[in-house]
Amino acid sequence: MKRLDNSFRKLDKFPTKVIQFGEGNFLRAFIDWQIQQMNKQGLFKGGVKIVQPLPKGMTKNLDQQDDLYTVLLEGVLNGKKYQSHEIIESVNGTVRPYDDYDEYLKLAEDDNIEVIFSNTTEAGIAFDQADKLSDRPQNSYPGKLTALLYHRFELGKRGFHIIPCELINHNGDQLKKIVLQYADLWKLGQKFVDWINNDNKFYxxxxxxxxxxxxxxxxxxxxxxxxxxDQMMVKTEPFLIFVLEGSQAINDVLPLKQAGINFVVTNDMQPYRNRKVSILNGPHTTMSPIARLAGIETVGEVMKDKDFYKFINDEMYQEIIPTVALPKKELEDYAEGIKERFENPYVKHQLSAIALNSISKFAARLLPTLKRYVAKNQQLPKRIVLALAAYLKIYRGEADFEPSDTAEVLAAFKKITADENYVHEALSNSEFWGEDLTLIPGLEDLVNKYLTEIDEKGTRAIVAEINADAK
Structure with a gap:
C-alpha cells in the first residue's frame, strides 16, 4: 500500500503564514485542522511551518509523508453520531532547531508569516535563567521565541500575532512577560522592548x-x-471551541468564524476558561492517576465503571460546580455535555496521554478548585486530594508505570523519594505548585492517610468508600 504523500494533495500549496511550535496530536487536530477549513474555502490561503521544540519529536515522521496526515473525526455532535476523515494539507514543512538552528532563524525573514501558535504543554511557558541568546537553540520555548523575535526585530520587519494554546491562565500575558524577562537578561535594549510592546500582539x-x-x-x-x-493519523472529537481574548480585528487575520469554526473573540475569557478547565480538565486530571492505579486505561472505561462514574460525577457536582462563579444551571448543562464527550463511543482516550506533565496540570487544573472549595467549606475536597495522593505515589516510583514529566520535575522528585518526610517535601515544593501546599490546613495529613490506604487496599476501595459517604 502506498504511503501518504504529495500525490494525494487536492489544494494548492499556499505561502507560509503561520509558525507553529509543537507537532503533537493536539495542534495538528486543532489548529492545523482549522487552517485547513479556511483554506478549503479560500479564506486564508496560508500554510504552516512546524517547529519541533524539543530535541526528540515526530517532525521527521511528518516529512516522510510530505507533511500530510489524516484527521479522523468521530463522536457525538448535537446529539448525533458523527464520523468523517480528511487529509490535512495545511503544513508546508518542519524545522528542527536542534539540527539546523540557522534554518530556524530564517523563519524570521519571511514577510508572509503573520501568526505564531504554540502548544508546549503547561510546563512549556517557563523562564530558564540558563538560556542565552548565543545558544543554538535555547532550552525553553520562550527563549527560542525571544531569539526568533530579536532576529525579526534586527531585520526591521513587522511583528507577529502570537497565540499560545497552552492551558495556563492568561497564557498570552505569561508568555509576553517571559519574553520581556529574556530581553532584560540578554540586554537586548529598549528599542527591542518597544518593538515587542508595539509591533507584536500576544493573545x-x-x-x-x-x-x-x-x-x-x-x-x-x-x-x-x-x-x-499514514503513521501520523490523529483521531479527535468533532466538538471544538476556540476562545481568544483580544480585539475583533483578529477576525481579519484569522477568518475562522467566517469559515464556520466555533471561534469566540471576547474581551474577557475568564468565564469560559474557569468553566472548561474546572469541569472538563479537572475530572480528567483527577481520574488519570486514580483509575490507572486501579488498572483502568481509558476515559471511556472510567465512565462505564459503576464506582468510577459515580466518583467523577460527584466530583463535578459536589466539589467543582459549587466553586465556579457562573449560573448553576449553565454549569450543570455544561457538565452533562462533558460527560457525553467523556463517554464518546468512538474514542479511546488513554489516561496515560492525559498524564503527561501531571504536576503542572494538577497545579493549573485542580489546585484552584481545591483552594476555592476549602475557602467556601472549611474542609478539603476528598476526591481531588485522593488524586494528589495518587500522583505522589506514581512520582515516587511505586506504580507499574513510569511518570511522564519534564526532566526537571522528575529529577526533583528523584531527590526526595527516599525522604521519610516525602509528602511534606513534595507538598512544600513551590516549584511544583507555585506555593507551599503544606500551608493548606489538613492537606498534608489527608494526603499521608490516602497514600497509606492506597498501599493497603488500592484506589478502587477508597473510591468506593468516598462514594458511600457521599450524600
Whole structure:
C-alpha cells in the first residue's frame, strides 16, 4: 500500500503564514485542522511551518509523508453520531532547531508569516535563567521565541500575532512577560522592548477539543479502508471551541468564524476558561492517576465503571460546580455535555496521554478548585486530594508505570523519594505548585492517610468508600 504523500494533495500549496511550535496530536487536530477549513474555502490561503521544540519529536515522521496526515473525526455532535476523515494539507514543512538552528532563524525573514501558535504543554511557558541568546537553540520555548523575535526585530520587519494554546491562565500575558524577562537578561535594549510592546500582539486563549491521538487499535483497518499508509493519523472529537481574548480585528487575520469554526473573540475569557478547565480538565486530571492505579486505561472505561462514574460525577457536582462563579444551571448543562464527550463511543482516550506533565496540570487544573472549595467549606475536597495522593505515589516510583514529566520535575522528585518526610517535601515544593501546599490546613495529613490506604487496599476501595459517604 502506498504511503501518504504529495500525490494525494487536492489544494494548492499556499505561502507560509503561520509558525507553529509543537507537532503533537493536539495542534495538528486543532489548529492545523482549522487552517485547513479556511483554506478549503479560500479564506486564508496560508500554510504552516512546524517547529519541533524539543530535541526528540515526530517532525521527521511528518516529512516522510510530505507533511500530510489524516484527521479522523468521530463522536457525538448535537446529539448525533458523527464520523468523517480528511487529509490535512495545511503544513508546508518542519524545522528542527536542534539540527539546523540557522534554518530556524530564517523563519524570521519571511514577510508572509503573520501568526505564531504554540502548544508546549503547561510546563512549556517557563523562564530558564540558563538560556542565552548565543545558544543554538535555547532550552525553553520562550527563549527560542525571544531569539526568533530579536532576529525579526534586527531585520526591521513587522511583528507577529502570537497565540499560545497552552492551558495556563492568561497564557498570552505569561508568555509576553517571559519574553520581556529574556530581553532584560540578554540586554537586548529598549528599542527591542518597544518593538515587542508595539509591533507584536500576544493573545490569551482557551482551547477545547478532546484529542485521543493515534488510533493504534484501528490504524491498520483504517489504512486499508482509506487506501494509503499514514503513521501520523490523529483521531479527535468533532466538538471544538476556540476562545481568544483580544480585539475583533483578529477576525481579519484569522477568518475562522467566517469559515464556520466555533471561534469566540471576547474581551474577557475568564468565564469560559474557569468553566472548561474546572469541569472538563479537572475530572480528567483527577481520574488519570486514580483509575490507572486501579488498572483502568481509558476515559471511556472510567465512565462505564459503576464506582468510577459515580466518583467523577460527584466530583463535578459536589466539589467543582459549587466553586465556579457562573449560573448553576449553565454549569450543570455544561457538565452533562462533558460527560457525553467523556463517554464518546468512538474514542479511546488513554489516561496515560492525559498524564503527561501531571504536576503542572494538577497545579493549573485542580489546585484552584481545591483552594476555592476549602475557602467556601472549611474542609478539603476528598476526591481531588485522593488524586494528589495518587500522583505522589506514581512520582515516587511505586506504580507499574513510569511518570511522564519534564526532566526537571522528575529529577526533583528523584531527590526526595527516599525522604521519610516525602509528602511534606513534595507538598512544600513551590516549584511544583507555585506555593507551599503544606500551608493548606489538613492537606498534608489527608494526603499521608490516602497514600497509606492506597498501599493497603488500592484506589478502587477508597473510591468506593468516598462514594458511600457521599450524600
Amino acid at each position: 490569551s486563549t482557551l482551547v477545547d477539543r478532546i484529542v485521543p491521538g493515534y488510533p493504534r487499535d484501528r490504524a491498520a483497518d483504517l489504512e486499508k479502508e482509506w487506501g494509503y499508509l
